[in-house]
Amino acid sequence: MRYHRSDIVDRAIGVLDEYGLESLTMRRLAAELDVQPSALYHHVPNKQTLLAAVADEIVRRGRRPRRAETWDGRVVELCGELRDAMLAYRDGAEVVVTAHTFGLGAREPVAELRRCLRDAGLTEEVGDVAARTLLHLVFGHTVEEQTALQATSAGAIDRSPWGPTDFERGLDLVLDGLRCRVRD
Amino acid sequence: MRYHRSDIVDRAIGVLDEYGLESLTMRRLAAELDVQPSALYHHVPNKQTLLAAVADEIVRRGRRPRRAETWDGRVVELCGELRDAMLAYRDGAEVVVTAHTFGLGAREPVAELRRCLRDAGLTEEVGDVAARTLLHLVFGHTVEEQTALQATSAGAIDRSPWGPTDFERGLDLVLDGLRCRVRD
DNA sequence: ACCTGAACACCGTTCAAGT
DNA sequence: ACCTGAACACCGTTCAAGT
Numbered sequence: 001m002r003y004h005r006s007d008i009v010d011r012a013i014g015v016l017d018e019y020g021l022e023s024l025t026m027r028r029l030a031a032e033l034d035v036q037p038s039a040l041y042h043h044v045p046n047k048q049t050l051l052a053a054v055a056d057e058i059v060r061r062g063r064r065p066r067r068a069e070t071w072d073g074r075v076v077e078l079c080g081e082l083r084d085a086m087l088a089y090r091d092g093a094e095v096v097v098t099a100h101t102f103g104l105g106a107r108e109p110v111a112e113l114r115r116c117l118r119d120a121g122l123t124e125e126v127g128d129v130a131a132r133t134l135l136h137l138v139f140g141h142t143v144e145e146q147t148a149l150q151a152t153s154a155g156a157i158d159r160s161p162w163g164p165t166d167f168e169r170g171l172d173l174v175l176d177g178l179r180c181r182v183r184d
Numbered sequence: 185m186r187y188h189r190s191d192i193v194d195r196a197i198g199v200l201d202e203y204g205l206e207s208l209t210m211r212r213l214a215a216e217l218d219v220q221p222s223a224l225y226h227h228v229p230n231k232q233t234l235l236a237a238v239a240d241e242i243v244r245r246g247r248r249p250r251r252a253e254t255w256d257g258r259v260v261e262l263c264g265e266l267r268d269a270m271l272a273y274r275d276g277a278e279v280v281v282t283a284h285t286f287g288l289g290a291r292e293p294v295a296e297l298r299r300c301l302r303d304a305g306l307t308e309e310v311g312d313v314a315a316r317t318l319l320h321l322v323f324g325h326t327v328e329e330q331t332a333l334q335a336t337s338a339g340a341i342d343r344s345p346w347g348p349t350d351f352e353r354g355l356d357l358v359l360d361g362l363r364c365r366v367r368d
Numbered sequence: 369a370c371c372t373g374a375a376c377a378c379c380g381t382t383c384a385a386g387t
Numbered sequence: 388a389c390c391t392g393a394a395c396a397c398c399g400t401t402c403a404a405g406t
Contacts, residue, residue: 002389002390025378025379025380026380026381027379035390036391036392037380038382038391038393039391041380041381042389042390046380046381047380094285101278101331103331126353129350130357132325132328132354133325133357133358135324136320136354137320137324139320140316140319140320140324141320143285147285147287166313169310170313170316172361173314173317173358173361173362174317174357174361175361176360176361176365177357177358180364186370209397209398209399210399210400211398211399219371219372220371220372221399221400222372222373223371223372225400226369226370226371230400
């Protein structure tokens with residue numbers, strides 16, 4: 001039985017979660033699949049593309065049903081889902097953010113955020129700026145949070161400065177600004 | 185005449201700006217200084233530390249005199265200065281953000297931001313959350329902006345979606361939320 | 369103290385050759 | 388079509404030896 005692209009991505013996520021991003025090399029992944037490094041290039045054009053696929057899959061696996069009925073409740077839900085998705089795998093935030101930086105993968109969350117803000121009655125311009133702002137917030141916070149979490153679990157620092165509500169508080173700051181504009 | 189640490193950092197910024205982050209290798213930098221790669225390790229313990237020093241220097245070179253008299257004007261000034269500092273060198277945003285992610289370098293801007301928000305009368309808690317939120321915003325926006333700018337100058341895309349006021353608009357969103365809290 | 373030269377243990381990627 | 392085996396052109400870092 002031969003491998004498919006999804007097998008490579010699945011195994012890549014396994015290596016990522018178990019050994020971290022710095023250990024996720026093409027050679028290491030190939031060894032894990034009992035295959036020559038060159039064999040991977042029949043399923044994926046290069047490492048960057050593989051990492052983008054990994055990022056997409058991490059985000060996809062974190063999807064949850066929508067519950068909130070207000071637009072701002074939905075924003076909190078969306079951002080929380082994205083954060084949890086990234087935190088679910090070691091170095092997940094790093095991978096997703098890097099992929100997004102290069103314009104690859106993980107485009108679905110920002111699209112959904114934008115739709116949500118448009119439905120709230122914001123202009124296309126304000127909605128787009130707000131969607132990007134919120135995404136930057138979620139990305140920045142989560143990378144920092146995950147770095148701190150992984151540092152503490154490695155025994156480097158004793159306690160992290162992250163309360164469970166720290167994320168929501170940053171979010172609320174932006175939402176306050178948005179709620180003003182919605183009412184206009 | 186022997187090299188000093190600052191010579192290595194200066195030259196590293198030169199290589200970064202001219203050839204980009206992917207070309208800034210220890211071996212390339214050594215060649216540029218007409219020295220063996222191993223010689224660099226007498227001035228810097230490893231590449232990560234060197235990049236943190238590069239990040240600090242990029243931020244330091246961007247410093248400008250303070251003019252604003254209101255606290256929110258000062259926040260805009262501070263964030264604008266940091267953005268301009270990172271945009272001044274090729275891949276500058278990437279380098280500064282990465283260093284910050286690993287808890288190295290570029291700690292001064294966030295400290296100044298925090299002082300500014302405390303002086304505005306915010307509680308220590310809200311001020312800290314806000315300072316991090318603003319930093320994430322500046323970092324996220326600027327990395328994206330620089331990637332777009334460098335892509336267009338490489339001829340990949342024709343026009344960028346970044347108006348000159350796009351940055352300030354995202355900032356204003358957060359500032360609106362903060363201004364509400366200051367008045368309480 | 370600062371640098372050289374050589375080595376160690378890796379990378380991502382390509383490509384002819386096999387099945 | 389999918390994989391092997393070998394190679395190419397690199398990395399960061401270490402360390403004995405020189406001056």
